[in-house]
Amino acid sequence: MARIAVVAGDGIGPEVVAQARKVVDAVLPGVEATEYDLGAARYHRTGEVLPDSVLAELAGHDAILLGAVGDPSVPPGVLERGLLLKLRFAFDQYVNLRPSRLWAGTAGPLSSVKPGEVDLVVVREGTEGLYAGAGGALHRGTPAEIATEESLNTRHGVERVIRDAFARARRRERRKVTLVHKTNVLTHAGSLWSRTFEAVAAEHPDVTTEYQHVDAAAMFLVTQPQRYDVVVTDNLFGDILTDIAAAVTGGIGLAASGSINPDGAYPSMFEPVHGSAPDIAGRGLADPVAAVLSAALLLDQLGHADAAARVTAAVGAELAGRTAGVPLRTAEVGDRLAAHAAG
Amino acid sequence: MARIAVVAGDGIGPEVVAQARKVVDAVLPGVEATEYDLGAARYHRTGEVLPDSVLAELAGHDAILLGAVGDPSVPPGVLERGLLLKLRFAFDQYVNLRPSRLWAGTAGPLSSVKPGEVDLVVVREGTEGLYAGAGGALHRGTPAEIATEESLNTRHGVERVIRDAFARARRRERRKVTLVHKTNVLTHAGSLWSRTFEAVAAEHPDVTTEYQHVDAAAMFLVTQPQRYDVVVTDNLFGDILTDIAAAVTGGIGLAASGSINPDGAYPSMFEPVHGSAPDIAGRGLADPVAAVLSAALLLDQLGHADAAARVTAAVGAELAGRTAGVPLRTAEVGDRLAAHAAG
Numbered sequence: 001m002a003r004i005a006v007v008a009g010d011g012i013g014p015e016v017v018a019q020a021r022k023v024v025d026a027v028l029p030g031v032e033a034t035e036y037d038l039g040a041a042r043y044h045r046t047g048e049v050l051p052d053s054v055l056a057e058l059a060g061h062d063a064i065l066l067g068a069v070g071d072p073s074v075p076p077g078v079l080e081r082g083l084l085l086k087l088r089f090a091f092d093q094y095v096n097l098r099p100s101r102l103w104a105g106t107a108g109p110l111s112s113v114k115p116g117e118v119d120l121v122v123v124r125e126g127t128e129g130l131y132a133g134a135g136g137a138l139h140r141g142t143p144a145e146i147a148t149e150e151s152l153n154t155r156h157g158v159e160r161v162i163r164d165a166f167a168r169a170r171r172r173e174r175r176k177v178t179l180v181h182k183t184n185v186l187t188h189a190g191s192l193w194s195r196t197f198e199a200v201a202a203e204h205p206d207v208t209t210e211y212q213h214v215d216a217a218a219m220f221l222v223t224q225p226q227r228y229d230v231v232v233t234d235n236l237f238g239d240i241l242t243d244i245a246a247a248v249t250g251g252i253g254l255a256a257s258g259s260i261n262p263d264g265a266y267p268s269m270f271e272p273v274h275g276s277a278p279d280i281a282g283r284g285l286a287d288p289v290a291a292v293l294s295a296a297l298l299l300d301q302l303g304h305a306d307a308a309a310r311v312t313a314a315v316g317a318e319l320a321g322r323t324a325g326v327p328l329r330t331a332e333v334g335d336r337l338a339a340h341a342a343g
Numbered sequence: 344m345a346r347i348a349v350v351a352g353d354g355i356g357p358e359v360v361a362q363a364r365k366v367v368d369a370v371l372p373g374v375e376a377t378e379y380d381l382g383a384a385r386y387h388r389t390g391e392v393l394p395d396s397v398l399a400e401l402a403g404h405d406a407i408l409l410g411a412v413g414d415p416s417v418p419p420g421v422l423e424r425g426l427l428l429k430l431r432f433a434f435d436q437y438v439n440l441r442p443s444r445l446w447a448g449t450a451g452p453l454s455s456v457k458p459g460e461v462d463l464v465v466v467r468e469g470t471e472g473l474y475a476g477a478g479g480a481l482h483r484g485t486p487a488e489i490a491t492e493e494s495l496n497t498r499h500g501v502e503r504v505i506r507d508a509f510a511r512a513r514r515r516e517r518r519k520v521t522l523v524h525k526t527n528v529l530t531h532a533g534s535l536w537s538r539t540f541e542a543v544a545a546e547h548p549d550v551t552t553e554y555q556h557v558d559a560a561a562m563f564l565v566t567q568p569q570r571y572d573v574v575v576t577d578n579l580f581g582d583i584l585t586d587i588a589a590a591v592t593g594g595i596g597l598a599a600s601g602s603i604n605p606d607g608a609y610p611s612m613f614e615p616v617h618g619s620a621p622d623i624a625g626r627g628l629a630d631p632v633a634a635v636l637s638a639a640l641l642l643d644q645l646g647h648a649d650a651a652a653r654v655t656a657a658v659g660a661e662l663a664g665r666t667a668g669v670p671l672r673t674a675e676v677g678d679r680l681a682a683h684a685a686g
């Protein structure tokens with residue numbers, strides 16, 4: 001039976017994670033869950049962000065479910081780099097998966113796009129690029145200061161994430177992969193990404209492919225998000241594009257994500273894209289849908305595609321049944337989703 | 344009298360530039376314009392992109408007005424790097440200026456945003472960052488390949504563009520500047536940008552400031568573009584954000600831009616953001632508004648703020664008077680704009 005590490009985290013994290021666990025228990029009874037106390041609260045109490053001993057314990061699990069970490073009281077970057085990015089790199093989570101759907105019953109910001117028309121997934125590279133931490137500064141604080149940031153890209157890293165994108169496209173109806181980069185300016189990395197993309201595409205004649213510059217893709221995500229199926233891109237472009245995709249499908253409040261090590265050598269981590277929302281924390285008002293959808297990605301990754309599909313269907317029914325303006329209760333949504341998914 | 348170099352370029356370039364010149368002549372009679380033949384056509388005829396002799400001649404002008412360069416028949420990158428980027432760097436055009444307005448009479452893609460509500464300008468750094476051309480590859484074409492791209496940032500380069508943004512904010516009603524970066528990941532460059540921003544902000548107590556990560560800004564440009572006044576950001580982030588801003592204000596068809604050397608040591612260049620649109624070229628159907636708005640930026644840069652304002656007002660009247668679905672004739676639009684601007 002699956003062993004899951006749960007990092008409920010800060011703010012609304014514990015509230016939404018409780019619902020995600022409720023739903024997982026409903027579709028896959030017997031999952032063993034261990035709670036880990038990480039995030040702003042622990043940082044303030046002990047000064048620790050992610051002790052090595054905890055990292056080692058997390059490594060022993062099949063997957064990690066995270067609610068949200070962060071609080072305005074923590075210096076910016078501390079938890080992002082010390083916890084989220086550290087896990088992505090330590091656990092070689094090279095596929096950062098971010099699906100975006102405009103669900104029936106929800107309203108996106110675009111007048112030309114109808115619910116049901118957008119269903120895309122961004123496969124963002126998670127372990128390379130400008131996130132590698134390569135860079136430095138000279139003459140800091142003087143008029144002569146220079147600061148550099150280096151994007152590191154390997155054939156190894158680029159090929160494995162592109163392969164993952166094609167594999168996902170094959171499991172989808174439209175079977176289309178869009179490579180997004182900026183080959184006209186970033187010629188070295190762009191060439192590596194393009195050549196690798198073409199080589200992998202040649203092995204997948206049943207998959208349609210296209211290439212777009214990142215600026216064009218950012219624009220088309222706003223004007224024609226319907227055109228995308230699977231988008232594969234580098235770490236930083238993926239960071240930006242997934243937030244645009246979330247925005248055009250109703251906001252990060254509904255967006256799920258997975259930081260995945262597809263090889264299974266390390267646990268993958270699943271978390272809602274939204275933050276800890278301290279302003280509404282503890283009041284039972286947070287929407288648990290993004291956390292529940294993240295749990296569905298977790299189930300899928302662990303090989304329980306049926307259970308994942310039932311959870312996703314439950315979310316679809318939940319959102320289709322909502323009336324705009326009617327406030328929701330976190331626990332009630334969780335109860336409904338669990339009941340529906342259990343079927 | 345001002346001496347302008349005109350690069351009409353390819354596709355619809357000559358058509359829209361002709362209207363821009365018509366309008367400039369109407370508000371500022373006596374401008375001396377010299378045509379330069381650059382772009383896909385010259386490249387195919389002679390193999391030349393930007394001969395040194397032409398670069399030297401361009402340097403002798405007060406400004407450059409460009410229509411559009413490019414054609415699918417030219418290998419990607421050749422004209423972008425050999426012409427557009429080369430000019431930006433050779434002429435130290437460190438302010439890449441991109442205003443976005445949702446004009447009365449036009450419809451943007453966002454249902455929550457009404458015409459008139461969006462009026463922002465992105466001040467994008469134009470001579471540094473990932474556009475510096477620093478990077479390389481090793482073991483190219485083998486499984487061991489690595490490719491790097493380096494973002495180079497200097498206090499000199501960052502400070503001058505931030506100063507320009509604050510100066511522009513002071514001339515606007517809301518007097519607000521948003522710095523966009525990714526300081527939580529790009530810590531070295533992010534720190535340089537933040538510290539410089541704070542130092543310049545301290546000299547401008549009458550200007551409101553805020554900071555946003557690039558992913559959040561990409562999202563807010565879709566959900567609340569009204570919140571922005573002046574946005575200052577690095578070269579690559581600016582490339583992406585300006586296309587989002589264009590998308591939410593009706594598309595790149597209306598977007599103007601300037602690549603500006605505010606010191607006046609070199610000529611600044613003004614061009615519509617749209618491309619050469621070979622599919623509609625030569626038929627008199629292209630909308631010259633973006634080219635005309637680019638000419639307004641040119642007039643403003645050369646110190647003719649009144650003339651620039653009259654051109655902008657003419658565009659406002661033109662767009663407000665349009666009926667959706669009625670095809671336009673390039674030359675007629677130019678005539679109307681010239682007549683209105685001449686007043």
Ligand SMILES: CC(C)[C@H](C(=O)O)[C@@H](O)C(=O)O
Nearest residue numbers: 080081084085239527528558
């Ligand atoms: C918190 C931050 C480091 C992170 C990122 O940039 O990847 C976030 O924006 C995300 O998209 O998960």
Ligand SMILES: CC(C)[C@H](C(=O)O)[C@@H](O)C(=O)O
Nearest residue numbers: 184185215423424427428582
């Ligand atoms: C053509 C390309 C090099 C250019 C850029 O990336 O700056 C374009 O996208 C722009 O925004 O002017």
